[in-house]
Amino acid sequence: MSFFEQIAAALDREGIESRVNDDTLFVPITSDLEVQFVTIDEDIPAAEVYVAAADVDDEDDEFEAVLVSAVFSVEDAVAAVAHHVATDQVVGLLRTLLDGDDDRIADLEFEQDPEEATLVTSEVGTSSLVQVLVTAHNNEPSAHVRFISQDANLDDIVDQAIAEFWDSDTETVLTDDDRRKMFADLYSDIQTLRNEVLTLGTFKDFDKLMDVLALVVDRAEEWEDQLAPVDDGYAEYIYSDHVASLDGDDDDDDDDDLYDDGDYDDEDDEEGDDSE
Template identity: 40%
Template sequence: MSFYEDLAAALDAEGIESRVNDDTLFVPISSGVEIQFDVTNELLPAANIYIAAAPEPGDGETIPDADEEEFEAVLVSAVFSVDAAVDAVLDHMATDAIVDLVDELVTDPDGRFGDLQFTAVEGEPIMVRSPAADNSELDIVIDIVDGEPTATVTLTTFDPDLESLLDDQLNGVDSPVDDEVIEELIACFLAEGLILPEQTMGLGTYTDFSRLLTVMPFIAEHVAEWEEDLTNTADDYDALFGDIGENWSLEDDGDDLEDFDLDGDDSEGKSIR
C-alpha cells in the first residue's frame, strides 16, 4: 500500500475524512482550513505538511469550497511515518478547535452570554476571563489533556471589600501595576484579616466545546445567584472562626503593607513604579 493509502486508512480509523487529488492528500479540519500532505519520498516515507486557509472573502464573495483548490498553503512541518502524520492531524485539529472556541467566547457573535464579556489572558495554558456579577470572575482554561482539547470553567468570588482596599492602597500611583504586586497586596490583606479568602465553584470540564457553548447562557444567567451563595459560604466561615478582621486595621498593624513602596520613594520597600 502507498503512504497515502496507509494514512487514509489510519485517519479513517480515527473518524477523520480525507481525499487524494493530484498527488496531494487533503484533510479538511474546518470550513476554512485544511491540512495538505505532499509525499516527498514514498519508500522512506517522508511527506511535507501544509496548512491551507481559504482567503478571506470580500464583500459579496463566499468562501471557496475545498474542491476549488483556492486555499493558500503554508509549509509547517514534515513527517516520516503514518503515525506521525496522524498525530500531526490530531494536533492541528485540536488547535483549530481551541482557536474557534476562544473566538466564540471573546466575540459572542450571537449575544448568548448575557453580561459576560470575555477577554484573553496572556500566558499558558490558554485562558479567557470575564467579570461576573458584582465581585466575581469567570475563568475558562483551555488546554490539551491526553491529546484532547479540554475546557475547564471556574467561578471565583472575592470579598466585596477587596476592590476598595486595593483602590486605597494604589491611590495616587500613576504607573501600571503588575499582577504580582496585586497578588502580594491581596496576600497581605488576607494575612492581616482585612478580607475573607476567595471562594471558588467548579462549573465543569468539557471536551465537547459545543456542549460548553450550549450551557454558557445558563451559566451567565445564574452567576449572580451563585455569587450570593458563595458569599454566604464566606460568611459562614466568618461565623465559625470569628470576625477575623475585627481587631485589625491598616493603621493598627500595617507592617506587611508597609513593605510596599507604593510611591517609589522608599529604598527599602517594594516599588511598583
C-alpha cells in the same frame, strides 16, 4: 499499499475524509482549512505537512501553503491531523466566547488574558468573574471553568490596611519604589485571600459548556451570597505581615505560596466533567 494509501486508510478508521491528487494527500479540517501531505520519499517513507486554505485557485499568486512539519510514519501523520483538528476547535471556541456569537452567553463579555491566550474571563453577577481555560491535551479540546467570587469591599479593605500602615509606629523609611511594591503586594495578597473559587468542571461538549455558562449568569448573585468571605482577620494579618517584612522580621518566605491562587494546575487539567 503506498504511504498515502496507508495514511488515508488510518484516517478513514478515525472517521476523517481525505483525497489524493498526484503526490499530495488533502485532508479537510474545515470548509476553509485543510492539511496537505506532500511526498518526500516513498522508500523511507516521508511526507511534508502543510496547512493551507481550502478551495483556493492554484494560480492564485497570493496563496501559499505553510510548511508546519514532516512525518515519517502513519501514526505521526494521523497525530498531525488530530493536532490541527483540535487546534481548530480550540480557536473556534475562543472566537465564540470572545465574540459572544452564542445567544446563551449574550450577557457575558469575555476578554482574553494578555499572557495566557487560551484563558478568557468575564465579569458576572455583582462583583464576580467566570473564567474559561481552553486546552487540547492529547489532542482532546477541553474547557475548564471556574467561578471566582470577589469581595465587593476589597478596595475599602486595602485602603484601610494602607491607612493603618501610615498610622503605625514603624520607623522604616520607604522610597517611592518601596511604597509601590508594598501596595501592589498588599493588594494582591488581600485579593487572593478575599476571593472564593467555585470549580465548575471540565467540559469536552462545548454545547453543554454554553448551557453551563448561561446557568452561571443566572446563579451568580446567589453564589456570591453563599461564597462571601467572613471577616476573619485576614486583612489585619496581611497588613502586619508586610510591616514585619519591611522591618526585617519576616522569618517565613513561603507564606505567599500558601495563599497563591495561581493558574489551573495540572491536576485540574486532568479532571473529568464534574462540578462542585
